[in-house]
Amino acid sequence: MFMGVRTGIIDAYGNYEDVLRDIRRFTSLAHGSDVLTKALLGNYALLDRGRPLEDLRHSIFRTALSRNSRCPLCERAQVCALDHFLPKNHFPEYSILADNLVPVCERCNRLKGDECDRVDGLLMFHAYFDEFPDTEILLAEIDVDSTVSIRYSLHRSDEIDDITFGRVEKQFKILGLFDFYQMEAVAELTDQIDLYDETYASLGDSGLRSTLSALARGAERASVNHWKAALYRALSRNEEFCSGGYRQLLASPMN
Ligand SMILES: [Zn+2]
Structure with missing residues (x-):
């Protein structure tokens, strides 16, 4: 039982990029009521309270500041917040996944909010996985x-x-x-x-x-x-x- 749940959690995190590519059909794993859901949410609650998540946050900020402190969404302001690319309200299982935490500025963080359109499947650009077009637009x-x-x-x-x-x-x-x-x-x-x-x-x-x-x-x-x-x-x-x-x-x- 435990190993099955553990595998499920690892799969949930490992499939993150696939979820980004097919967001239209994806429903949050944590919206069900099975053992995996409880484990995913428990995992989040556990890490959100303790130091591990703080260390992760600091590490992401340190890396961002050492490379380029500009917000990847507006390319103007300095990063000061971590955006949950897939919003925490819709996808709590990814709220502790480093790949889902993107340093952004306060303005972009506020305006993006819970944006995650699963109707037409058009997500915004993910700073880690997507290349913004390099032709003049x-x-x-x-x-x-x-x-x-x-x-x-x-x-x-x-x-x-x-x-x-x-x-x-x-x-x-x-x-x-x-x-x-x-x-x-x-x-x-x-x-x-x-x-x-x-x-x-x-x-x-x-x-x-x-x-x-x-x-x-x-x-x-x-x-x-x-x-x-x-x-x-x-x-x-x-x-x-x-x-x-x-x-x-x-x-x-x-x-
Ligand atoms: Zn910004």
């Missing part, structure tokens, strides 16, 4: 008029299948990333007006374009779809911005 649109306005949008390339693009759209929607990146971009550019001014004064519009292209390449090292990469790519291609229009950053409001 995040675009920034720049409009220079009496102000500088920035709009982010997603554009599907032929190389991306429907499911992957659907997951990207879902992630952006749930985390409100278009508005979030727009606000971050405004703050980023406002901080850099002096740099643009000095570059334009000494090197002209081609110098400013080169500087913006270099900033885009730097951001692309993190990801071709990093919000800064999309922003600087768009700015470097914008004639008005590079030929002095950047000064409209001083006009307000920007949106």
Whole structure:
């Protein structure tokens, strides 16, 4: 009996990645009332109270901070919480599994919440198991008029299948990333007006374009779809911005 339960628990944890791939048909193992369910929930209660889970949490944080402390969901804020990728409320059996605990920022943790769509099967991107598309799909649109306005949008390339693009759209929607990146971009550019001014004064519009292209390449090292990469790519291609229009950053409001 005991060995059977032990095997069941090990299988439940070992099948985690398969569950991610087929979430539509998966029902939490811990929703039943059999011996395995009790063991899984007991396991959680036991570890959630004691030091083992604390050690696990600290270890995950230490690893995240030693590599890259940015939140993998928004690529902006510092990690400060552990997200249960499969929510604890729906899948308590995975709440102590290290693979299911992903360091994220406070904002993303709050917005993601219990998100786990088992109707259309579209999960958000899992930082450990999924690769975000590496072709350009995040675009920034720049409009220079009496102000500088920035709009982010997603554009599907032929190389991306429907499911992957659907997951990207879902992630952006749930985390409100278009508005979030727009606000971050405004703050980023406002901080850099002096740099643009000095570059334009000494090197002209081609110098400013080169500087913006270099900033885009730097951001692309993190990801071709990093919000800064999309922003600087768009700015470097914008004639008005590079030929002095950047000064409209001083006009307000920007949106
Ligand atoms: Zn975040």
